[in-house]
Amino acid sequence: MITLLAGGREEKIDGLVVPHGTPILGWERKSHGWCRGDACIPSFRAAAAESEDGVDLMSFAGLLGRQAVADLDQGVVAIGEPAEPSLGRAPEFGPLAGLRGTKIALVFWASWCGCRYDLPAWEALHLELRGYGFSVVSVSLDRNPQDAEEWLADVTHPAVIDADGRIAELYNVINVPTVVWIDEEGRIARPQDTMTATDTFRSMNGLSSERATAALRRWVIDGDAGTTVRELRAPADDERLARLHARLAAWLLRDGRGEAAERHLSQAAALAPHDLAIRRGLMPLNGVDPFGEEYFALREELENSGVAIYRPLPDWHEGPE
CATH class of the missing domain: 1.25.40 (Serine Threonine Protein Phosphatase 5, Tetratricopeptide repeat)
Structure with missing residues (x-):
């Protein structure tokens, strides 16, 4: 048996060659190809991953634009997220779908970063500006959820813990604190940005929280994001x-x-x-x-x-x- 890590889930599979007729990563084989909802991979393309024995999981992931790494000695395979076709739209996860129509500050932090001390200030901004159609959504990059939970005890804004790194992968986050602004239509208003809500570690990062939070208020209230860069930085x-x-x-x-x-x-x-x-x-x-x-x-x-x-x-x- 092999453990498959994909899409934020963990499941057991018999091997890297999947029997015919078995759904793969949410895709199902139909007469004209592999389909998921309205999207389909035509049969002539899918043939590259198919054989008499079944469907090669690694090759199939490649057809979907998803990278894969296998450690067969340890019996585990990880499959990444698809390459984002539109870097101007915010990849959806967890609470985002329910916040359409709301401006969002997506705040990436971790208990292993001094930015954990900024969480009360982000919560205060959430409470201050929510009447303008705004919400903070915080994302902890802690691999052990318990490390983050004590810091989230008093927050009312939507908060998630990205223990498997999937959300960081979707947003190409390489350090914390990182903040992404998302507009009411789910579009990127300001891409990955190092932004603080307090000056606790200004001597180390050289950043002004006063300037950053003033810019956030201008965007929420007046719609001025302060930048013409409206796409996420793509990962290599x-x-x-x-x-x-x-x-x-x-x-x-x-x-x-x-x-x-x-x-x-x-x-x-x-x-x-x-x-x-x-x-x-x-x-x-x-x-x-x-x-x-x-x-x-x-x-x-x-x-x-x-x-x-x-x-x-x-x-x-x-x-x-």
Whole structure:
């Protein structure tokens, strides 16, 4: 048996060749091809993944534009999200569908980041601006949900925990804090941006929370997003692949298979050395202090390589106070 990790779910499959007639990743075989709702892969294209024995899962994922990583020695396969065809629209998950018609600040944070101390300020902004048709939605990147839960005890805004990294993959989030603004129609109003709601760590990140929250209020009340950039930054193939290795590593660590997990952690770091959501985010599962020496060594490594820890958009992040 093989454990399949896909779409935020975990299931058991007999092998990488799936018997004919079995639905795969929500797709079903029909006479003219594989279909999911109104979308179909015609038979002549699907033939590349089909044989007399069944359908090759890895090849089929490729037809869907989804990367896959298998560790057959450990009996686990991870399949990523489809490449987003429209970077100008916000990928849906959890509470987003129910908030259409509302402006959203999608706030990515984690208990292993000092930005956890910003959650009360985000909650205050949610309460202050909800009368204008606005909501904060916070997304914790904690791989262990219990690490995030204590910080969410008093929030009223929609909050989710992205333990498998799927939402970070959908939005190409490589560090926290990262905030994405989404308009009433589900379109990107401001893409991935390093934004703070307090100045607790301004000495480290150099960012003004006063300027950021003033810009947020202007957008919510007046509709001015302060930028002409209205598409998510697309991930490179190596970044997408790194996230799958990280997903396998997290699953293996939870299952007590540290040695196998380390191999996938090393591969993820080699593919996307700048991705702190992976490299720092998995430290707690690996028994490493995310605020300790290894984290600061990682910061030094990236800074010496010219890799920015924080990636704010320009415009209101710059200039005089």
